[in-house]
Amino acid sequence: MINKSEFSNQSISYQHLKKHRGKHRMYIGMAPGVGKTFRMLQEARELREEGIDVVIGLLETHGRKETAAEAEGLEIVPRLLITRGATTLSEMDTDTILARQPQLVLVDELAHTNVPGSPCEKRYQDVEIILEAGIDVFSTVNIQHLESLNDLVAKITGVVVRERIPDRVLDEADEVVVVDVTPETLEERLIEGKIYASEKIDQALQNFFQRRNLVALRELALREVADNIEQSAETSKLAGQFCTVQERVLVCVSTYPNSAQLLRRGFRLATIMRGRLYGLFVIHPERFLTKEESLYLENCEHLCREVGGEFLRVTDSNITKAIAEVAHKYHITQVVLGQTRKSRWQLFLHGSPVQKLLRYLKDVDLHIIAADNSTAKKNIQY
Numbered sequence: 582m583i584n585k586s587e588f589s590n591q592s593i594s595y596q597h598l599k600k601h602r603g604k605h606r607m608y609i610g611m612a613p614g615v616g617k618t619f620r621m622l623q624e625a626r627e628l629r630e631e632g633i634d635v636v637i638g639l640l641e642t643h644g645r646k647e648t649a650a651e652a653e654g655l656e657i658v659p660r661l662l663i664t665r666g667a668t669t670l671s672e673m674d675t676d677t678i679l680a681r682q683p684q685l686v687l688v689d690e691l692a693h694t695n696v697p698g699s700p701c702e703k704r705y706q707d708v709e710i711i712l713e714a715g716i717d718v719f720s721t722v723n724i725q726h727l728e729s730l731n732d733l734v735a736k737i738t739g740v741v742v743r744e745r746i747p748d749r750v751l752d753e754a755d756e757v758v759v760v761d762v763t764p765e766t767l768e769e770r771l772i773e774g775k776i777y778a779s780e781k782i783d784q785a786l787q788n789f790f791q792r793r794n795l796v797a798l799r800e801l802a803l804r805e806v807a808d809n810i811e812q813s814a815e816t817s818k819l820a821g822q823f824c825t826v827q828e829r830v831l832v833c834v835s836t837y838p839n840s841a842q843l844l845r846r847g848f849r850l851a852t853i854m855r856g857r858l859y860g861l862f863v864i865h866p867e868r869f870l871t872k873e874e875s876l877y878l879e880n881c882e883h884l885c886r887e888v889g890g891e892f893l894r895v896t897d898s899n900i901t902k903a904i905a906e907v908a909h910k911y912h913i914t915q916v917v918l919g920q921t922r923k924s925r926w927q928l929f930l931h932g933s934p935v936q937k938l939l940r941y942l943k944d945v946d947l948h949i950i951a952a953d954n955s956t957a958k959k960n961i962q963y
Contacts, residue, residue: 603712604755607691608721609806611798612790614767614776617721617760618642618689622651625687625719629655634684638711638718639673639704641689645775655687663696670696675707678716685717692726692744705746722746724802737797738789751805759806764795804855828856831913832890833904834881835862836874839919839950841884846950847917848888858890859911863903866896905941917948 608617618640629635637657642648658678660671672695678686688711693704701707708718725734728745735741751757762770770776771790804827832847834840844860851858862878864870870878882892897903908916916938938947 601715603715603717605708605712605717605753606719606756606758607751607754608719608758608760609724609751609802610721610760611724611802612767612795613643613723614770615760615762617723619648619651620758620760621687621689621719621721622648622655625655625685626651628685636678636681636683636686638675638678638686638688639690640687643776644778647775656683658686661699663698665696665698672696672699673704673707675700675710678711679714682714683716685719686711688718688720691720691722691750692746694744703746705750724798724805727751727805730801730805733801734798737801738791738794740789757806759802761799761803764792764799767795768792800855828854828915829859829911829913830854830856830915830917831859831861831904831908831911832885832917833861833863833919834878835919836870836877837919838877840877840881843917843919843950844881844884844888844890846948848890850915850917850948851890854915856914858885858888859907859913860885860890860892861895861904861907862893863895863897863900865898865900867898901937902941904938908942908945913945915946915948916942917950919950 608621610617625635635655637652637655639660640652640657642652658674658681661674661677663670663672673688688704688708691705691708695701695704695707701710705720708720711718724730725738725740725742726745727748729748731742731745767776768786768790771782771785774782777785828851830847830851832843834843847860848858850856860881862881885892893907895903895907904916907913918938
C-alpha cells in the first residue's frame with residue numbers, strides 16, 4: 582500500500598461537512614484477476630464492522646465466487662435501468678447514492694464507459710460527483726486504463742485499450758493501493774478458472790496474459806505509481822523531507838562532440854537502474870553559441886527526449902554550482918560528466934570541476950566518462 586496522505590483505516594474521519602470533498606482510495610493493478618475488487622471489499626467490510634456506513638455503488642464480480650462471497654452482507658444500491666430500443670441495460674445510480682448519503686461507497690471498474698443516455702459519459706465522472714458531495718469512495722482500475730500509457734500498453738500487448746481515464750484522476754486520489762501478484766500467480770488463477778470462464782482461458786494465455794506482457798505491465802504499474810507518489814511529494818508541504826523512490830540520472834552535456842555519447846551512456850545507466858533520465862546544458866550568460874553549436878545541442882535535446890528523458894537548459898556563470906542546484910531540485914542520484922578538457926596547469930590554478938561538484942553533492946554518485954573512443958569503456962565512479 583502506498584499512502585499519498587493520512588488516509589488510512591485508522592485516520593479517516595467520516596464526519597463530513599458538505600463543503601468538504603470526499604476522500605478517494607484507488608486500488609490499482611497490472612491486469613484483471615490480481616485481486617483489486619476482493620481487496621476493496623475486504624477493507625470495506627472491516628470498516629463496516631467499525632461502524633462505518635458502507636454501500637456498494639457498483640460491483641462487477643465477473644462470476645468469481647470468492648468475490649461474490651466477500652460482498653455478502655454489504656448493502657448494494659440498486660442499479661439505474663436504461664432502455665435502448667428493445668434492450669435494457671444498467672449503470673450505477675449516482676442520484677440514489679447521493680440521496681442515500683452513505684459515508685463510503687464502493688465503485689468497481691473506474692474506467693468504464695456508461696451506456697449512451699446516462700447522466701455521465703464515464704464512470705469516473707460519476708465518482709467525481711460523489712466525491713464533491715462529501716462522500717468517500719473506494720474504486721478499482723487497471724494500469725492499462727491510464728490515458729498517458731495507452732500507446733505504451735498497445736506496444737507491449739498488441740491490445741488497444743478503449744476505456745481510459747485521465748491521469749489527473751490518479752494524481753488527485755488521496756490514496757493509491759497497489760494490488761500486486763507475480764505473473765506466475767496470475768497465470769495459475771487464470772488456468773484454475775478464477776478469472777475467466779474455461780472457454781476463454783486458452784485465448785487469454787495466448788494474448789493479453791502472455792508472461793512477457795504480465796511482467797511488463799507489472800513493472801509499469803509499480804513504476805507509474807512510484808512516479809505519481811514522487812510528484813505528489815515534490816509539490817507537497819513535505820517536499821523538503823522528500824526521499825526519492827527511483828534513481829534519477831543527470832547527464833551534463835556541452836558543445837563538445839562526445840555529448841551524444843554521454844547521453845547514450847546515461848540512458849543505459851537509467852535503463853539498468855530503472856530510473857529517470859535528465860539531460861542538462863549550462864550556458865554562460867556572456868557566451869553566444871555558434872550556429873553549429875546550437876544545432877548540435879538541438880540534436881542532443883532530440884536524442885534525450887527520444888529515449889524518454891527530459892532536457893534542461895540553464896543560464897549561469899558558475900557551471901558547477903548550476904549543476905549542483907539542478908541536481909538538488911530534481912533529486913538526482915547519479916550525475917554523468919564528460920572527462921575534463923582542462924590542462925593540468927588550469928586544474929592546478931582553478932581546481933577540478935569534479936572536486937568542486939563533490940563539495941556541493943554529498944549523496945550523489947558521479948560518473949566520469951572518457952572523452953575519446955579509445956577509453957570509452959573507462960567509467961570512474963566517485
